[in-house]
Amino acid sequence: MTLRRSTFALGLLASCMMAPGIAAAQQVSGLYIAGGLGASWKESVSSGNNNTDWNVGWTGVASVGWGFGNGIRLEGEVSYRENEFDTFTRNNQLSNSVGGVNRQVGLMANALYDIPTGWSVSGVTINPYIGGGIGAGWVQGSGIRAGFPGGGSFTIDNGSGWNFAYQAIGGFAFGLGQFVPGLSLTAEYRYYATLDVDYSGSNRSNAASASSRVSGSASNQNQSVLVGFRYAFNTPRPAPVAAPAPxxxxxxxxxxxxxxxxxxxxxxxxxxxxxxxxxxxxVRSTRIEVSGHADRTGSAAYNQRLSVRRAEAVAAELVRRGIPRNEMTIQGFGFDRPLVPTAMGVREPQNRRVEIVLR
Structure with missing residues (x-):
């Protein structure tokens, strides 16, 4: 896959980033299923004087997973990729006849993390996620062949098998919980690869009258862009909107x-x-709150006692002016509720106060 294509794939995902909103997506908790379809690019393979290119193909994935409610998800996944043989070049000579298909199956165990952002557009939450996976990948080259002017050709007749596979994943989930609780649309990028794939086949040069057997190994790297869905089964339904209280x-x-x-x-x-x-x-108030406060000089214990003394002094003056003490709630908060936030040790006059609240 060329650098231009890679840049396009990453740019497509970046374009999904909307302006921040105020709603936060609910983290997946419990069982969920997911799936997606998209385009797949199998990267070119060069070996000596040979170079192989593949057409843009397609890929599909399906997974079952479990969310832990803190952004972390674990899942098992099966994937399929298919790319047709495009061009083959040997010694700068372009093949005039190519054919065949490369097919791949992946069985992967993935770990992912949903990044909490609080982004939302028109009630649709937007959460990016990243992750990766390891597993087993099956690769098959079916009918891979190329011919050259003058009679040269090669054929791969044994290019399949299982191998260690790994992948990296990055994407965005667009939560549609206001329409269908637990449902999200997804757009993601994937890099998927296996260890080198062994192959064998036959080769005939322009001057040779008979074919010779060849064998070797080739790298297998793929990049994909997919769109799909994710559905979490135990997402609570939104609470009904209550009538506004007076x-x-x-x-x-x-x-x-x-x-x-x-x-x-x-x-x-x-x-x-x-x-x-x-x-x-x-105003015939039904409750009078008298709350004492202190600034952030001195210890917490001392300031707690000081805030209570201040509240008691104000309450005593209210009683002297005809307010029954049993109509008052008297309490002290020390320096835990500053009117003006300050560092410890700062003398702030507005924090040395008693609040009288009439309700």
């Missing part, structure tokens, strides 16, 4: 700030608490 009444929040490492109330803090107490009586 919007809750908006909560009102008042912020009371504190000096560093202090839990006593400033004059401004008392003004804010008085405003919160007035609003609580006006």
């Amino acid at each position: 919007a809750p009444a908006p909560a009102r929040t008042f912020l009371v700030f504190f000096d560093w490492d202090r839990a006593d109330l400033t004059d401004r803090a008392r003004q804010i608490i008085a405003e919160a107490a007035t609003n609580a009586r006006t």
Whole structure:
């Protein structure tokens, strides 16, 4: 296969990459089946002064696998490839008569990984995946022959057998779960090869009156682009869309700030608490949350205690202004919920606060 064809095959897959969306594809979990059809290129074989080229053929794959819910999948696969003999050149002399077909069967064990991206276009999720496999490959050259001007020719009459096979896989799965739960369309590229294939046959040069037996080995490398499907059996169906719940009444929040490492109330803090107490009586709030916070200086344990002291100080002032304590929820969060995220050891005034939320 030429470099131009390889570039085209990879470019075809790259063109499937859409703009990122907001929905994430659900990872395959449990049993699934997959299959695909496409074009296959068998790479040229050169040996000495001989060069063999093959027409673009076709390939088909079918697999049964298991997804572990974390992006990893294992599967068993059977594949078939077929390419017709195209041209044969010996000593720069082009054959004027060629024929024959190369057929291949692969029995592979694959490991794949679905890369989580969060890409989606119009509700169709897009997940790339990569993987590889090893197994056994059967190769057969059926009726391989070539003739030359002046009478030279060769014929391969024994070019079949099983050998070690390996492959690399890369592709994209387009999830159609909003239409058929568990169904994905796939577009993928594959590099498939076996160890060198032994062959034997007969050869007759232009000057010879009789044929002679020949034997040798040839490399076997293939590249393919396929489209297909994958169906995961136990994908949950989308939950029915529930009717929208009535919007809750908006909560009102008042912020009371504190000096560093202090839990006593400033004059401004008392003004804010008085405003919160007035609003609580006006809007007839059903729940009042008083939550203390601290900045990220000091230990977690110390800041937890400090945030509770701050919340208790605000609650006491609310009680003094007529709010029953049993209508309040009082708690401290230490420095776990900063208003302004900072590194440890940073004194941030906005994180030294108590939030009064009226619901």
